[in-house]
Amino acid sequence: MVTTGAPIRVLIAKPGLDGHDRGAKVVARALRDAGMEVIYTGIRQTPQMIAEAALQEDVQVVGLSILSGAHLELFPRVVEELKSRGIDDVLLFAGGIIPNEDIPKINEIGFKGVFGPGTDTNDIIEFVRNNAPART
Amino acid sequence: MSNAPTVDTDALVQGILDGNRRSLSRAISHVEADTPAGRELLARLYPRTGHAQVIGITGSAGAGKSTLVGAIAREQRKRGRTVGIVAVDPSSPFSHGAILGDRIRMQDLTADGGVFLRSMASRGNLGGLSESATGVADLLDAAGFDVVLIETVGAGQDEVEVANAAGTTVLVANPGGGDEVQSMKAGLMEVAQVMVVNKADLAGADTAVTQLRALLAIADLGAWRPPILKATARTGEGVPELIDAIDSHQEFIKTSEHAEEERRKHAERQLVAIARAILHREALSAASQSGALQDLVSVVADRTRDPRSAAEELLVAVRREWAGR
Numbered sequence: 001m002v003t004t005g006a007p008i009r010v011l012i013a014k015p016g017l018d019g020h021d022r023g024a025k026v027v028a029r030a031l032r033d034a035g036m037e038v039i040y041t042g043i044r045q046t047p048q049m050i051a052e053a054a055l056q057e058d059v060q061v062v063g064l065s066i067l068s069g070a071h072l073e074l075f076p077r078v079v080e081e082l083k084s085r086g087i088d089d090v091l092l093f094a095g096g097i098i099p100n101e102d103i104p105k106i107n108e109i110g111f112k113g114v115f116g117p118g119t120d121t122n123d124i125i126e127f128v129r130n131n132a133p134a135r136t
Numbered sequence: 137m138s139n140a141p142t143v144d145t146d147a148l149v150q151g152i153l154d155g156n157r158r159s160l161s162r163a164i165s166h167v168e169a170d171t172p173a174g175r176e177l178l179a180r181l182y183p184r185t186g187h188a189q190v191i192g193i194t195g196s197a198g199a200g201k202s203t204l205v206g207a208i209a210r211e212q213r214k215r216g217r218t219v220g221i222v223a224v225d226p227s228s229p230f231s232h233g234a235i236l237g238d239r240i241r242m243q244d245l246t247a248d249g250g251v252f253l254r255s256m257a258s259r260g261n262l263g264g265l266s267e268s269a270t271g272v273a274d275l276l277d278a279a280g281f282d283v284v285l286i287e288t289v290g291a292g293q294d295e296v297e298v299a300n301a302a303g304t305t306v307l308v309a310n311p312g313g314g315d316e317v318q319s320m321k322a323g324l325m326e327v328a329q330v331m332v333v334n335k336a337d338l339a340g341a342d343t344a345v346t347q348l349r350a351l352l353a354i355a356d357l358g359a360w361r362p363p364i365l366k367a368t369a370r371t372g373e374g375v376p377e378l379i380d381a382i383d384s385h386q387e388f389i390k391t392s393e394h395a396e397e398e399r400r401k402h403a404e405r406q407l408v409a410i411a412r413a414i415l416h417r418e419a420l421s422a423a424s425q426s427g428a429l430q431d432l433v434s435v436v437a438d439r440t441r442d443p444r445s446a447a448e449e450l451l452v453a454v455r456r457e458w459a460g461r
Contacts, residue, residue, distance in 0.1 A: 006169040007232060007257070032233035037257045042240035049246045053239055056252055058161040086158050135165065 008132045010061040013041045013050045015078060018068035023095055023117075027063060030121035031128065047074060051081035054090060060132045066096040072105060079109050091131050095119070143173035149180050152279050157252060160279050164254055167271040178271050181278040188220070188277040188284045189386050192298060194327075195308030197289050200334040202241040204308055204369035205287050209245055211375045212283050218250040220276030223287045224269055224298065227257040234258075238287070252276065267413045270301040270406060301406050304385045306330045306378070309348060311340030326355065329362050329385045332378055336366035359394055360385065419454045428453030 012028045014021055021043050028038045039057045041050065054062050064071075064078065075094065082090065093113035094106060103114050113127045143166065151159025166174030193208075195201050202223065209219045223238035236255035245251045254276075256269060269286060276284045288298045307328035331352075333344045348364050363381045367374030389398050423429040432450055435441035 006165070007234075007259070028235055032228065032235045033231050035231045035233045037227075037234045037236060037255075039236045039239060039255050041246075042237075042243055045243070046247075049243065052246050055157055055161055056246075056254055058165045 006135065008036045008061060008128065009039065009057060009059040010036050010063060010128065010132075011039045011041065011050070011054050011057060011059040012063045012065065013045050013053065014043045014065050015045050015047060015050060015074040016066055016068045016070045017044060018066070019043050020067050021065065023067075024063075024065035027065070027095060027121065027124060030125060034125040034129070036128070047077040047081045050078050051085055051087065054082060054087060055085050059090060060135055061091045061093070061128055064092070064094045064096075066094065066098070069097065071096070071098055072102060075106055075111065076109050089133050091128070091133060093124070093127065095124075143171075145173050145176050145180070148173075148177060152177075152181065152275065153184065155280065160252065160275060161254070163275055164272050167275060168256060168259075168268050170268060174271070178274060182274060185274050185277040188273075188281055189382070190273055190277065190284045190286065190301075190303045191382055192302030192305040192327075193285055193287045193308060194289070194298075194305060195334075196310075199308040199310050200369050201287050201289075201308050202238045204332070204334055204367065204375075205238075205285050206242040206245060207367075207369040207372050207375045208285060208379060209242065209251055209283075211372065211379055213248060213250055215379070217282035218280070219245075219252075220273075220279065220281035220284045221251070221253040221287065222256055222269055222272050222276070222285070223253065224256045224258055224289070226289060227259050232259070252279075252281065267410045269298045270410075273301070301402075301409065303389060303402065304329050304382050306332060306382065308332055308334050309344055310335050311338045311344045329360060330378070330381050331362055331364045332374070333364070333366050334369050336374060337368045337371075341366055359392060360388055419451075422454045422457040423450050426453050426457045428457075 010031055012024050012031075014024055024040070028040050031038050039053065039059065041053050045053075050062070050064070062078075062082075064075065066074065071094065079092070082088070092111045093115065094111050095115040098106065098114055098116060106114055112131055113124075115124055148159050148163045152163055163174070163177050167178060168174070193201050193205055205221060205223065209221060212219050221242075223236070225234055225236050225238065227234045234257035236257060238255050239246065239253060242253055245253060254272060256272065259268075269288070273284045273286050286298055286302055305328050307330070309331065311333060331348050333341050333348070335341070345364050345366060352362060352364070363384075365374060365378055365381060367378050369375065389395060392398070420429070428450055432441070432446040436443050436446050
């Protein structure tokens with residue numbers, strides 16, 4: 001038996017100071033049930049911690065959940081920290097409370113998907129499957 | 137299968153020896169997935185291993201292993217040692233996915249450049265867990281970490297084998313909860329060189345120590361007598377003593393009159409565990425290719441054939457398939 005197609009590895013992280021991680025956990029479970037390996041970091045992560053975890057875990061996908069409203073502050077810093085570690089090939093997506101007018105700005109810095117409240121988890125699974133960069 | 141991109145193994149080997157964390161991380165993915173590049177990396181880096189203290193941490197789910205691993209790592213850092221961690225969690229047998237949450241208990245360590253933590257799912261790949269987890273530990277060793285901690289749920293043969301591959305294995309027990317019977321069932325007593333009753337601030341810690349001591353009294357032990365300690369991982373209490381005990385065992389392996397014998401026994405355990413995993417995989421693959429597996433499954437399912445004699449015939453088919461190669 002040859003190992004083909006190791007499971008997609010996803011980091012789910014909560015940057016910033018809000019402590020509500022119900023949404024992050026629901027997404028983590030949905031991706032797990034879709035056959036992915038999900039590393040969940042817990043709440044109150046700094047951009048450095050998120051980038052370092054992505055590096056150590058060699059994930060293809062990073063999902064950030066935020067409800068505090070600090071997304072325009074924190075997301076660019078996460079991207080910066082990833083790039084400073086040479087990570088420029090991960091799929092980024094976001095969830096939580098993100099006003100519509102901010103979505104283009106978040107897309108622009110590299111987040112391919114933004115999923116607000118009420119999203120069907122199947123849409124997130126499909127998004128990750130279709131967009132995760134291939135690995136050996 | 138898509139065309140596998142070529143992997144620059146030279147660069148990965150060099151990167152690991154230079155302390156490049158990205159190279160290390162990518163190499164781990166190759167070893168974990170058992171790719172040709174992963175095998176080449178291990179073959180090339182294995183001669184650079186042997187520097188690290190490799191410590192297995194095992195115990196039942198909920199025993200506080202992750203918290204204890206975090207506490208051990210923090211104390212080791214205080215002693216000026218760098219720490220690599222492999223934290224293994226089970227994959228779902230249904231979806232094959234996994235939620236790996238060990239980082240939650242070790243958040244502060246993520247910011248420490250002297251620590252590298254990798255979460256691993258067991259992936260249920262035909263006994264291959266010990267193969268891949270010890271391979272990952274070897275990479276961390278080659279990368280120069282002073283201490284390598286391998287954390288597994290001590291639930292089955294695979295996990296016991298992982299613990300077995302470590303130089304020193306720590307069994308984590310708890311006050312109450314029927315640990316006595318559980319640890320005997322899992323055969324964990326025989327592989328542990330250090331025992332610790334975690335959550336020692338809860339009632340019943342001394343009873344747990346007494347139970348473990350009673351079990352050890354009837355166990356078949358060599359020259360090393362496993363110490364039984366108490367710790368509270370959450371506060372770090374008892375953790376320095378735990379590390380002292382681990383260090384004593386490491387010293388014992390290196391310097392006792394049995395050192396050579398211990399090293400050979402350890403090498404044999406590792407070799408046999410990996411060979412068993414490969415044999416298992418290749419035999420089932422041969423049995424399946426020849427069609428014998430599917431045919432025999434049918435007759436056993438019909439109850440026209442007993443599974444024991446069907447298994448014998450399966451092996452005959454495997455040998456035939458191998459002889460024909």
